[in-house]
Amino acid sequence: MSLSSRSAVAIHALTMLARWSDKSLTSAEIAESLASNPVLVRRVLGSLRDADLVRSTEGRGGGWTLARAPRAITLHDAYLAVETGPLLSRHPHPPNDACEVGRNMQALLESEFQDAERAMAERLGRTTIADLVTKVLAIEREAGLSR
Template sequence: MGVSSRSAVAIHALTMLARWDDRSLTSAEIADSLASNPVLVRRILGSLRDAGLVWSTEGRGGGWTLARAPREITLYDAYAAVEMGPILSRHPHPPSEACEVGRHMQAVLESEFRDAEHAMEERLGRTTIAHLVQQTLARERELAH
């Protein structure tokens, strides 16, 4: 399947919720920041809710908030909540057994791809949403000077 833009949208939404943690944000507010559609944002937020990362309240003054502290949510948590399947695409059908490369390529690639995916998961697991808020605020301060 590969990584889609859902991960970036999810991480963006979580960072916004962490940045303005004193209030709920609507999907429209988050969509404005993404220059995107609120329906898409609601779908992503629904997956984040199912993963226990956010929760929502209905009605006037309702919206979305983090279900855990920003320092307890990693980029891998966001990725895992919205992406399905392996990161790197595998052969869509088995290669030819009549070819010495074809006979072994799936096993060789599986090992390499699995190691690469594990490295990505480990790296994303080291960065928290709190860290992204800090980076965002630091960059904003740099722009102000």
């Protein structure tokens, strides 16, 4: 599969920005939650900014905020902002036409892969960042950890 971790990082960052929407968050704060590198987070946030999902402000008190309401951002929006190319890898080179499997496999897989990618897009399009914030808060309340 071609799916990278960029989607997970993007969705995590968007959920944090929605959860603490009353203030800007720095890439370092988001990276701390991800247990990741702020440089990686800044790259992902840059792609989200290019897709008009977040905005940044520079200087003292600057940071990242959502550019849209959390209910207006789907997981599919986040995926599209940071991933390139198809979700499922295609043959890296044409198979052997002299083989009955080889000459037919690309077309067969293309149809299956397109169906799977459409299903994924539809599913991710049903969940918003607001939905994730609601779920996070519910889990925290149940665990007695909410602040």
